[in-house]
Amino acid sequence: xxxxxxxxxxxxxxxxxxxxxxxxxxxxxxxxxxxxxxxxxxxxxxxxxxxxxxxxxxxxxxxxxxxxxxxxxxxxxxxxxxxxxxxxxxxxxxxxxxxxxx
Amino acid sequence: xxxxxxxxxxxxxxxxxxxxxxxxxxxxxxxxxxxxxxxxxxxxxxxxxxxxxxxxxxxxxxxxxxxxxxxxxxxxxxxxxxxxxxxxxxxxxxxxxxxxxxxxxxxxxxxxxxxxxxxxxxxxxxxxxxxxxxxxxxxxxxxxxxxxxxxxxxxxxxxxxxxxxxxxxxxxxxx
Numbered sequence: 001x002x003x004x005x006x007x008x009x010x011x012x013x014x015x016x017x018x019x020x021x022x023x024x025x026x027x028x029x030x031x032x033x034x035x036x037x038x039x040x041x042x043x044x045x046x047x048x049x050x051x052x053x054x055x056x057x058x059x060x061x062x063x064x065x066x067x068x069x070x071x072x073x074x075x076x077x078x079x080x081x082x083x084x085x086x087x088x089x090x091x092x093x094x095x096x097x098x099x100x101x102x
Numbered sequence: 103x104x105x106x107x108x109x110x111x112x113x114x115x116x117x118x119x120x121x122x123x124x125x126x127x128x129x130x131x132x133x134x135x136x137x138x139x140x141x142x143x144x145x146x147x148x149x150x151x152x153x154x155x156x157x158x159x160x161x162x163x164x165x166x167x168x169x170x171x172x173x174x175x176x177x178x179x180x181x182x183x184x185x186x187x188x189x190x191x192x193x194x195x196x197x198x199x200x201x202x203x204x205x206x207x208x209x210x211x212x213x214x215x216x217x218x219x220x221x222x223x224x225x226x227x228x229x230x231x232x233x234x235x236x237x238x239x240x241x242x243x244x245x246x247x248x249x250x251x252x253x254x255x256x257x258x259x260x261x262x263x264x265x266x267x268x269x270x271x272x273x274x275x276x277x
Contacts, residue, residue, distance in 0.1 A: 001107070001109065002109055002110055002113050002153065005216055005217060006110075006113060006117075007150070007154070008212075008216040009213060009216060010117045010120065010121070010150070012209055012212035012213050012216060013121055013209060014120060014121065014124055014143075015208070015209075015212070016205040016206065016208050016209040016212075017121065017124040017125055017127075017128050017205070018124070018128075019201065019204065019205045019208060020128050020201050020202060020204075020205040021124075021127060021128035023200075023201030023204065023205070024128065024199075024200075024201045025128075027133055029133065029175060029178055029179055029182070030133060030136060032175065033127055033136060033137070033140050033175065034127075034128065036140065036144075036167070036171060037124055037127065037128075037140070037143065040143070040144065040147045040167075043147070043159075044147060044150055047150075047151060047154050047156050047159060048154055051154045051155070051156070058234055058237050058238055058241060059241075061156050061158070061159050061234060061238055062238060062241050062242060062246055064156075064159055065159070065162065065238070065242075066249060066253055068162060068163070068166050068167075069253045069256065069257060070253075070256065071166075071167075071171070072166055072170060072171060072257070072260075073256055073257055073259075073260030074260075075171045075174055075175070076174065076260050076261065076264040077260050077263050077264050077267065079174055079175065079177075079178040079264070079268075080263070080264035080265075080267035080268040081267055082178055082182065083178060083181055083182065083267075083268045084267050084268060086181065086182045087270070092182050
């Protein structure tokens with residue numbers, strides 16, 4: 001049997017790698033990739049805790065499905081914004097996108 | 103228990119795949135390779151769901167993340183790859199290691215909380231492996247009816263919004 005802490009540790013590590021990717025990437029699509037990693041880490045947490053605390057009630061899995069829905073919507077809208085930015089600015093380098101910066 | 107069971111060995115292998123490919127996603131220079139390793143990482147997470155006997159979620163993970171989100175990102179990359187190819191660094195020019203202490207600090211906090219408070223929650227999970235698809239479907243259509251419908255509205259709004267945002271605006275094009 002796998003201890004619950006292993007899942008939680010894996011999820012924490014994945015979340016922090018996602019944070020690192022979000023903070024260090026210059027390409028906007030790379031940032032979206034980091035966000036997906038973080039959402040996956042949250043899902044692992046939900047499913048593992050649901051499995052170990054209430055194995056017969058699947059609330060955690062249902063919640064994970066809703067997170068996947070939101071992640072899909074977020075990816076679609078985020079990539080549409082990236083493409084729109086690319087069309088206007090000819091690049092997606094977030095260092096140089098300063099139009100809304102005061 | 104000093105001996106490592108098959109389950110634990112599988113967990114270790116899958117965790118290695120997930121974390122290794124996630125680190126490559128965060129550090130590789132070629133963004134296309136990053137995307138491929140992201141797909142590998144998603145596949146590993148599907149394996150974790152299988153270990154947790156969440157069969158439906160594992161299938162959905164493969165369908166939605168690998169089948170939809172990765173392909174969507176691939177399209178976006180191909181539409182924007184002209185200026186962001188391998189010859190340019192994909193990370194911040196200076197200070198690209200600066201997020202590392204932030205990430206490590208958050209990891210330390212999370213890990214400490216988990217190790218201290220996670221141990222009480224153990225249930226013997228050996229005998230509860232049942233197919234989950236029917237139970238989840240029933241839950242979605244009875245107890246979680248309202249969130250389910252809201253999620254469908256969210257998807258519709260996101261779809262329309264993405265089309266409008268990404269559509270080429272031809273009305274005020276001078277050419």
